[in-house]
Amino acid sequence: MVFTTHKESETENLGRRLALAARSTPLVVCLLGDLGAGKTVFVRGMAKAFGFAGRVTSPTFAIVNEYNNAQGKPVLLHFDMYRLSSSEELYDIGWYDYLEMGAAIAVEWAEKVMDAMPENAVFVAIEGAGMGPRTITLTGLSKEEELLLEKGCTP
Numbered sequence: 001m002v003f004t005t006h007k008e009s010e011t012e013n014l015g016r017r018l019a020l021a022a023r024s025t026p027l028v029v030c031l032l033g034d035l036g037a038g039k040t041v042f043v044r045g046m047a048k049a050f051g052f053a054g055r056v057t058s059p060t061f062a063i064v065n066e067y068n069n070a071q072g073k074p075v076l077l078h079f080d081m082y083r084l085s086s087s088e089e090l091y092d093i094g095w096y097d098y099l100e101m102g103a104a105i106a107v108e109w110a111e112k113v114m115d116a117m118p119e120n121a122v123f124v125a126i127e128g129a130g131m132g133p134r135t136i137t138l139t140g141l142s143k144e145e146e147l148l149l150e151k152g153c154t155p
């Protein structure tokens with residue numbers, strides 16, 4: 001599915017809609033796109049959909065940010081793989097333990113670790129920069145999920 005967004009709020013809203021429509025557990029969303037493409041903006045929408053009310057920023061130094069809902073349950077793990085050089089380093093950052101937590105996972109700079117992403121991952125490729133429009137291509141969704149996303153389903 002291909003979408004065009006013309007401002008930040010539209011990209012955020014698409015992230016929200018994807019989070020509500022996706023059915024795989026754990027949900028792993030791999031974000032592809034250059035610096036400033038809008039990956040973090042998209043993840044912000046996902047976090048809101050899952051009930052996280054706080055600030056969402058690229059976890060470039062922490063590698064992973066954990067977002068909890070109002071009940072304190074981890075609902076989204078937000079990774080930034082920018083500083084990793086290969087998927088071998090996933091062991092060091094505890095990726096495989098995080099996968100087992102059952103929380104949804106969003107991965108910025110998934111390009112760095114493509115070979116290790118799960119088979120059922122959803123891919124979000126964002127093209128465009130600056131204040132220009134973004135072309136956002138979603139792949140890896142089932143037909144049912146695509147329909148739910150189109151309808152703008154709510155939980």
Ligand SMILES: Nc1ncnc2c1ncn2[C@@H]1O[C@H](COP(=O)(O)OP(=O)(O)OP(=O)(O)O)[C@@H](O)[C@H]1O
Nearest residue numbers: 005006007008011035036037038039040041058134
């Ligand atoms: N249609 C749009 N969608 C998303 N962001 C947009 C759009 N138009 C302009 N922007 C701007 O582009 C920037 C996107 O920043 P963001 O931090 O999400 O990028 P990123 O892909 O996470 O970069 P990084 O690789 O550095 O983490 C924001 O400043 C946002 O306001």
Ligand SMILES: [Mg+2]
Nearest residue numbers: 039040058108
């Ligand atoms: Mg970012």
